[in-house]
Amino acid sequence: MRQLAPDLRRSIWIVRRHGALVGIAIAVGLLAGALFAAFSPVRFTGTALVMLPRSDVVNAVAVTRSDPVLAGALLRESPAASLTALRGEVQVKTLTGDVLSVSATARTAAQAELTANALADSYIGYIRSPGSSAVGVQEQLLVPATSATGLTLQVQVLVGAVLGLVAGALIGAAAVLASRRPVHDRLPACLPRPPL
Numbered sequence: 001m002r003q004l005a006p007d008l009r010r011s012i013w014i015v016r017r018h019g020a021l022v023g024i025a026i027a028v029g030l031l032a033g034a035l036f037a038a039f040s041p042v043r044f045t046g047t048a049l050v051m052l053p054r055s056d057v058v059n060a061v062a063v064t065r066s067d068p069v070l071a072g073a074l075l076r077e078s079p080a081a082s083l084t085a086l087r088g089e090v091q092v093k094t095l096t097g098d099v100l101s102v103s104a105t106a107r108t109a110a111q112a113e114l115t116a117n118a119l120a121d122s123y124i125g126y127i128r129s130p131g132s133s134a135v136g137v138q139e140q141l142l143v144p145a146t147s148a149t150g151l152t153l154q155v156q157v158l159v160g161a162v163l164g165l166v167a168g169a170l171i172g173a174a175a176v177l178a179s180r181r182p183v184h185d186r187l188p189a190c191l192p193r194p195p196l
Contacts, residue, residue, distance in 0.1 A: 011177055018176040025172025026165055033164015037157045043105050044150035046112035048120040049143040050100040060100050060139075064092040064123045072122030073115070090119055099142060109148035116145035 015022055052060055063069060070086050081089070091103045102123070104115035124139050151159070 015173045015176055021176055022169065022172035025175065026168040029164040029168020029171065030161050034157050034161040037160025041107055042150060042153050042156055043107065044109040044112040044148040045103055045105050046116040046145035046148035047101055047103040048116040048141065048145040050102060050120050050123060051140050051142040052098045052100055053139065061092045061094065063126065064100065064102060064119065069122045069126045072125060073119040076118035076121060089115065109150065112148040113145040
């Protein structure tokens with residue numbers, strides 16, 4: 001335990017002594033994080049809730065992600081995406097035993113809401129169609145997607161910059177400590193000399 005304190009003090013002293021290098025690493029990390037976040041697309045998520053009158057929730061999730069239901073949602077969407085792209089943008093899960101959550105992500109809040117509502121409507125239409133195995137079941141839209149959530153570009157850039165700053169500080173400190181040379185570093189008189 002006694003050996004830890006001088007090593008920690010020595011490490012802090014070395015990092016402070018090479019503050020310019022650590023500062024450059026921090027600046028590069030900050031800039032890289034901000035640029036990465038600025039050029040990453042902003043994504044919004046819209047969520048619609050569907051009320052299920054039966055308890056077969058697992059089947060409802062599978063049906064909602066099925067090709068016929070996704071194809072029906074594509075017909076309601078503008079601009080229409082591919083079936084594969086739509087499958088990657090939607091998430092269907094159960095909130096309770098009788099409520100299905102249908103979420104969609106998109107570049108704009110309006111598009112996320114439109115896609116979530118289109119998928120929920122397509123599912124309800126598919127279940128109510130005459131060829132469906134669930135004839136007579138009355139699913140209904142409980143809550144339409146009206147307010148999509150997501151980070152604004154400014155907040156996304158700020159978060160990226162902060163993460164880049166922290167990463168730059170850690171990388172800079174690790175690089176300085178990994179490349180330290182005890183022969184060239186002069187320790188203050190208050191610190192004990194390490195054994196050679």
